[in-house]
Amino acid sequence: ELAGRLASHVGFLIEISRTYDDLRRCLSGDPRETHALQSLLATWHAMHTAHGQLIEDMRHWQRQCHASESKFLSLVESTQDAVVILQDHRFRYVNHRLKEILGYSPDECYQMENILDLVVEEHRPIVAEHHSRKLQGEPAPPYEFAARDHQGSEVVLEATGVVVEHDGRPAILEIWRDVTRQRQLRAQLLLSEKMTAIGQLISGVAHELNNPLTAVLGFSELVLMDGQLSDELRRDLMTILSEAQRARKIVQNLLAFAHTQESEKQLSDLNQVLHDTLVLKEYELHVNQVQVIKQLDPQLPRVIADVDQLKQVFLNILVNAEQAMVAARPPRRLEIQTSVKTCYIAGSASDWVEIKFRDTGPGIAPEHIPHIFDLFFTTKESGRGTGLGLAISYNIIKDHGGRIYAQNAPDGGAEFIIELPVQTL
Ligand SMILES: Nc1ncnc2c1ncn2[C@@H]1O[C@H](COP(=O)(O)OP(=O)(O)O)[C@@H](O)[C@H]1O
Ligand SMILES: [Mg+2]
Structure with a gap:
C-alpha cells in the first residue's frame, strides 16, 4: 500500500x-x-x-x-497443534487444527465473546492469570487447562505462549496441544499401579490375619464344647465366634479382591447364574419382604465368564439392594432384567449382554455415585459396611472386558447395570 x-x-x-x-x-x-x-x-x-x-x-x-x-x-x-492469537479475551486468529481439536470453525471462534467460555469453570482463573502475567511481561511457563469441545466433552490442552503484536497492540500467541489421551493413559496407569500395589498389600495383610483368625475360631469352638460353661460366658464366646467369622469373611473378600486376575472362564448362561445366585438369597429376601421380579431374556446369548466370580458380583449387588430397601418402607421390589444389545462402533456391530438391577431403596446420593466403586468406600456404619463389595465387582467385570455402572432410577431407587461382551466366533 x-x-x-x-x-x-x-x-x-x-x-x-x-x-x-x-x-x-x-x-x-x-x-x-x-x-x-x-x-x-x-x-x-x-x-x-x-x-x-x-x-x-x-x-x-x-x-x-x-x-x-x-x-x-x-x-x-500444518502443525499438529492449535495456534491461536488472543486479544481482549477474544480469538484474533486460529489455525485450522483448532477445529479438529475443539470442533469450532475459525468463524465460530472469531464470534466468541470470551475465550474463557470455552474453558471449564474451575480452570478459568488459571487461564486468566497466565494471560495477564504474560501481558505484564512476567515469565509464564507452559500450563494446562481443560476446555469443552463443541459436543461438551472435556479436552485437556497444554498451552505455551508468547506476547506478540496484533493490529498495533499486544496480544498473546499460544500453541495448544491436545494432551487428553496422554492424561487419560497416565491416570489409568497410575490407577492400575496403585491397584496392583494395594492388591499386593492387601493379600499380604489378609494372609497374615488368616492364621490368628483360624486360631481364634478354632479355640472358641473348642471352648464352646465345654458343657460346664456358664450361660454368660457362653454368650460372650458366641459373640467372639461370630465376630471372628465376620472378620474371616472380610479377609476372604480381601483375598478375592487381590486375586481377581486368575479366573476360569467358560461359555456361561447368565440367566442361570442369576437364578443360582438368587436361590442363595431367597430366604433372606423373603423374610425382608422383598419381592423379586425377573425379566430374563430367554434368547440371551451365552458369554465367556467365570461363573463363581459373576455370582459374587450379583450377590454383592443383591446384598446392597436388600440393605438399601430394608432401610426404606415397603413395598420393596427388586427388578432384575437381562437383555441383549447391539452396538455399532466404527461401522462394525457387536453384541452385549446387559444385566440390570433396579431396587426401590432410597437411591444413591449423586455426590457418592463417582465413589461407590472405590475400594473401602462405604456409607454404612462400621460393622455393616466394608466398602469392598462394589470394588471387587468392578474388578471382576473389568477383567471380563465389561462395564458396570450405577445410576438412580427415575422414580428414586438405585440401578446397577452390567454390560458384558458377547464373543462372536
Ligand atoms: N442399591 C443401593 N442403593 C443405595 N446405595 C447403594 C446401593 N448399592 C451400593 N450403594 C452405596 O455404595 C456403597 C458401597 O457399596 P459396597 O462397595 O457394596 O460397600 P458396602 O456395602 O460395604 O458399603 C454403599 O455403602 C452405599 O452407599
Ligand atoms: Mg456391599
Whole structure:
C-alpha cells in the first residue's frame, strides 16, 4: 500500500519537473535564472531517483514479507497443534487444527465473546492469570487447562505462549496441544499401579490375619464344647465366634479382591447364574419382604465368564439392594432384567449382554455415585459396611472386558447395570 502511494508521489514529481522544463523555455535567458532552475531540477531528479529506489526497496521488502507470512501460515496450518492469537479475551486468529481439536470453525471462534467460555469453570482463573502475567511481561511457563469441545466433552490442552503484536497492540500467541489421551493413559496407569500395589498389600495383610483368625475360631469352638460353661460366658464366646467369622469373611473378600486376575472362564448362561445366585438369597429376601421380579431374556446369548466370580458380583449387588430397601418402607421390589444389545462402533456391530438391577431403596446420593466403586468406600456404619463389595465387582467385570455402572432410577431407587461382551466366533 505504502509502495503504491510512493509511486503516485513519483508521478507528481515527474509532472512537476515537466512543468519546470516548460517554464524554462519561457524564461528570459538570464543565466542566474537558468542556473537556479537547473539546480532545482537536479534536486527534483535526485529526489525522483531516491524515490524510485525506495519504491524498489519497499517492493522487495513487501515480497519478503509475503514470503515469510506465507511461510508462517503454512507452518502454522500444518502443525499438529492449535495456534491461536488472543486479544481482549477474544480469538484474533486460529489455525485450522483448532477445529479438529475443539470442533469450532475459525468463524465460530472469531464470534466468541470470551475465550474463557470455552474453558471449564474451575480452570478459568488459571487461564486468566497466565494471560495477564504474560501481558505484564512476567515469565509464564507452559500450563494446562481443560476446555469443552463443541459436543461438551472435556479436552485437556497444554498451552505455551508468547506476547506478540496484533493490529498495533499486544496480544498473546499460544500453541495448544491436545494432551487428553496422554492424561487419560497416565491416570489409568497410575490407577492400575496403585491397584496392583494395594492388591499386593492387601493379600499380604489378609494372609497374615488368616492364621490368628483360624486360631481364634478354632479355640472358641473348642471352648464352646465345654458343657460346664456358664450361660454368660457362653454368650460372650458366641459373640467372639461370630465376630471372628465376620472378620474371616472380610479377609476372604480381601483375598478375592487381590486375586481377581486368575479366573476360569467358560461359555456361561447368565440367566442361570442369576437364578443360582438368587436361590442363595431367597430366604433372606423373603423374610425382608422383598419381592423379586425377573425379566430374563430367554434368547440371551451365552458369554465367556467365570461363573463363581459373576455370582459374587450379583450377590454383592443383591446384598446392597436388600440393605438399601430394608432401610426404606415397603413395598420393596427388586427388578432384575437381562437383555441383549447391539452396538455399532466404527461401522462394525457387536453384541452385549446387559444385566440390570433396579431396587426401590432410597437411591444413591449423586455426590457418592463417582465413589461407590472405590475400594473401602462405604456409607454404612462400621460393622455393616466394608466398602469392598462394589470394588471387587468392578474388578471382576473389568477383567471380563465389561462395564458396570450405577445410576438412580427415575422414580428414586438405585440401578446397577452390567454390560458384558458377547464373543462372536
Ligand atoms: N442399591 C443401593 N442403593 C443405595 N446405595 C447403594 C446401593 N448399592 C451400593 N450403594 C452405596 O455404595 C456403597 C458401597 O457399596 P459396597 O462397595 O457394596 O460397600 P458396602 O456395602 O460395604 O458399603 C454403599 O455403602 C452405599 O452407599
Ligand atoms: Mg456391599
